[in-house]
Amino acid sequence: MAFSGFSDTSTPQPKKDLPRISGSEAVIRSFLEEGVETIFGYPGGAIIPVYDALYSYRDKVNHILVRHEQCAIHAAQGYARATGKTGVCIVTSGPGATNTVTGLADAMLDSTPVVLISGQVASNTLGTDAFQEINFIEITNSVTKWNCQVKRAEDIPEAIARAFYIASSGRPGPVVVDITKDAQNGLLDFEYKPKKFIRSYQPYADIDNDQISEAVRLINLARKPMALIGQGVILAGAERELQDFLEKSGIPAASTLLGLSALPSDHPLYVGMLGMHGNYAPNIKNRDCDLLIAIGMRFDDRVTGDPSKFGINAKIIHMEIDPAEINKIIYADVPVLGDVKQSLPMITERISKNDHTEWINEFRVCNNIEREDIIEPAIERRGAHLRMGEVVDAVSKEFDDAILVTDVGQQQMFASKYFRFKRTRSIITSGGLGTMGFGLPAAIGAKIGAPEREVCLFVGDGGLQMTSQELGTIFQSNVGVKIILMNNGFLGMVRQWQELFYNKRYSFTELVNPDFELLAKANRIAYRCVERHEDLDDAVREMHSTPGAFLLECRVQREENVFPMVPAGAPVHDIRLE
Amino acid sequence: MDREFIITIFSENKVGILSQVTTVFTHRNVNIESIAASPSAIEGIHKYTIMVKNDPERVANLVKQIEKKVDVLKVFCYTPNEVVLQQLALYKVKRSRNVEDMVRRHNVRILEIHDEYIVLEKTGHKEEIDELYQMLAPHGIYQFVCSGQVAIIKSRRELLDEYLKYVNAKYQRMMLQENK
Structure with missing residues (x-):
């Protein structure tokens, strides 16, 4: 059959006109065929042959040596999300491989295209508990979109072609190609055919016209509709199509955390961020909606709160590429399966031009309440201590059109809500897995992927110390990321929960920190500390005007809470302003 | 309410698929009552028959999660009277x-x-x-x-044939477009 997969039993037919090269070189040449420019990795015993081949291709491929394999994946994620290309990593077997599991899981939950090549012990020692042998395929089954083990050199190009196709098509995700050392050392006749078809894998559903018609009908009838923008819009490159749809329908739009920047923050139809710590308006108005149009999003529990009360008076149109997300959490009255880049224009074309001025004004009223009660006090330069909101605001004003990278926790919520986005692919954050330590390596990847843009990382004192070894990578590879450290001496988000729900029993959330100035200096990174409101703007300007990396330590109020907040498990319209 | 379902899974005949499939069951918190694996009537395609007793909605979601596995061709779900x-x-x-x-x-x-x-x-x-x-x-x-338990559906043909015809046609269309 024309499209049968690579098999483990077929005998290779030598072809005389093809170059005969090693499996390792085939790995690198396959990368070049896929247009790979940057690899994040860490060498080790079982991957030395690939590193040896890479040595000859140093002028063609940029390799970033990270300090821990977890960060190779996070950096590749940052790279992928800043550029839209597939991130690529190489690690060794055993601990090198297992260290990547958190990154793979993160990429899996946030649909990030990543190809990981892991070394593996020689095939004749597989299953003997050899040195640095681990069953990586088994370990990664639930954290990858696809994985495979390659035991023969001649199977490498096909495996890598499949890996890139699967990682980047449909709903993207991480894939692992585990290559035994003898396959790396073996010889093959190199021929590369990019993959475009796998019969057991149909990533793009044919769009169903009946579903489109039904969606159009509901949209035309709706009096209080709201669009929910997910990362699917960005992954599909459907930002233009989204704006066309919104502007014709006049429907207000809220964004998930990962969907931020698909629509500019100042767009007249943008009404804020969804979710537990999202904005007030899109949460409180959820109950009043008569139609929710979810566009490339998956109803994460941080977005829905109590799913049985989510959009309780609304019909749901769910536009989604992954069939398994339809009816998983929220029942879709009209599922529109397929790529939103295709389905959105089909809907836009057929809906009537409309505006929902009065309805949008209801959002504006809520936005104003939040601005007066929460946002303005948060960014105001007053009180005894510097606060996170004002820092984000100051940085966002100074760094026009930067890529925002965040770690996980309070700074993540402050940054994602108070940062203003002008263009797409401007937020990189760990949404699904909530991986502390994600920020620093992801910022490295983002800056390498988009060197022409400023990259601002917001990170807490807890998160920075989870992957602070990557400050060494920043120095070695001269990566100009701006690190804004929100130091409150606490694991702030957990402390907030302890304060609100656990009677202020601050169980192991206080951090006694190292001297971050010395940490920056040890890694030869420019540093400044700011503690007072009146020094903030100057410090941010200094960070901006200093070439290269910069660590700005902001000593912020020790016990500050993120509001609004939807209590865990409550309906989203129970959002609390204090 | 929990009901009995027979899930038949067709996959490429590759190493490790069973483990990929059972991972979905543990991940989605569904117990396997019984499982059988064998070749199917179509060459190169493997067939798994898995019995579950669970909530119909949860089973419907589980089926989609299994089908999402790249090397799985198609998954069908039946009630006992259909097989x-x-x-x-x-x-x-x-x-x-x-x-x-x-x-x-x-x-x-x-x-x-x-x-x-x-x-x-x-x-x-x-x-x-x-x-x-x-x-x-x-x-x-x-x-x-x-x-x-093993199961054979009561309709004459293997339903997978229709899927294979569909993807084959899709492939032919793609090749035609490329050659243009």
Whole structure:
């Protein structure tokens, strides 16, 4: 059959006109065929042959040596999300491989295209508990979109072609190609055919016209509709199509955390961020909606709160590429399966031009309440201590059109809500897995992927110390990321929960920190500390005007809470302003 | 309410698929009641028959999660009345006059007879196998083993054929477009 997969039993037919090269070189040449420019990795015993081949291709491929394999994946994620290309990593077997599991899981939950090549012990020692042998395929089954083990050199190009196709098509995700050392050392006749078809894998559903018609009908009838923008819009490159749809329908739009920047923050139809710590308006108005149009999003529990009360008076149109997300959490009255880049224009074309001025004004009223009660006090330069909101605001004003990278926790919520986005692919954050330590390596990847843009990382004192070894990578590879450290001496988000729900029993959330100035200096990174409101703007300007990396330590109020907040498990319209 | 479903999974014949499939069950918190793996009537395609007892909505979601696995071609889900179900059990029982009478009455095959024990084979529905077990138990069952249930759908053709036709047509269209 024309499209049968690579098999483990077929005998290779030598072809005389093809170059005969090693499996390792085939790995690198396959990368070049896929247009790979940057690899994040860490060498080790079982991957030395690939590193040896890479040595000859140093002028063609940029390799970033990270300090821990977890960060190779996070950096590749940052790279992928800043550029839209597939991130690529190489690690060794055993601990090198297992260290990547958190990154793979993160990429899996946030649909990030990543190809990981892991070394593996020689095939004749597989299953003997050899040195640095681990069953990586088994370990990664639930954290990858696809994985495979390659035991023969001649199977490498096909495996890598499949890996890139699967990682980047449909709903993207991480894939692992585990290559035994003898396959790396073996010889093959190199021929590369990019993959475009796998019969057991149909990533793009044919769009169903009946579903489109039904969606159009509901949209035309709706009096209080709201669009929910997910990362699917960005992954599909459907930002233009989204704006066309919104502007014709006049429907207000809220964004998930990962969907931020698909629509500019100042767009007249943008009404804020969804979710537990999202904005007030899109949460409180959820109950009043008569139609929710979810566009490339998956109803994460941080977005829905109590799913049985989510959009309780609304019909749901769910536009989604992954069939398994339809009816998983929220029942879709009209599922529109397929790529939103295709389905959105089909809907836009057929809906009537409309505006929902009065309805949008209801959002504006809520936005104003939040601005007066929460946002303005948060960014105001007053009180005894510097606060996170004002820092984000100051940085966002100074760094026009930067890529925002965040770690996980309070700074993540402050940054994602108070940062203003002008263009797409401007937020990189760990949404699904909530991986502390994600920020620093992801910022490295983002800056390498988009060197022409400023990259601002917001990170807490807890998160920075989870992957602070990557400050060494920043120095070695001269990566100009701006690190804004929100130091409150606490694991702030957990402390907030302890304060609100656990009677202020601050169980192991206080951090006694190292001297971050010395940490920056040890890694030869420019540093400044700011503690007072009146020094903030100057410090941010200094960070901006200093070439290269910069660590700005902001000593912020020790016990500050993120509001609004939807209590865990409550309906989203129970959002609390204090 | 929990109901019984028969999930048939068609996959490429590759190493490690069973493990990928069972991972989905553990991840989505659904227990496997029984499982059987075999080649299908289509060359190069493997078939898994998995019985579950669970909430219909959860099973519907589970089916989509399994189908999402790249090397899985197609997953079908049936209720027991849509399929012909059978399973096979072996019983090693202490020899006695009573047992031998029972064997004659219950259409049970005798596979082996020893001085001390007799090995019996019963093919049938799960209920029949359980029933025989209950009857033999008082006479002393030394060993018992039971296969996973296997199922054949009542419609004539394998439904997978239609999927294969669909993807083949898609592939041909793609190749045509490329050659233009």
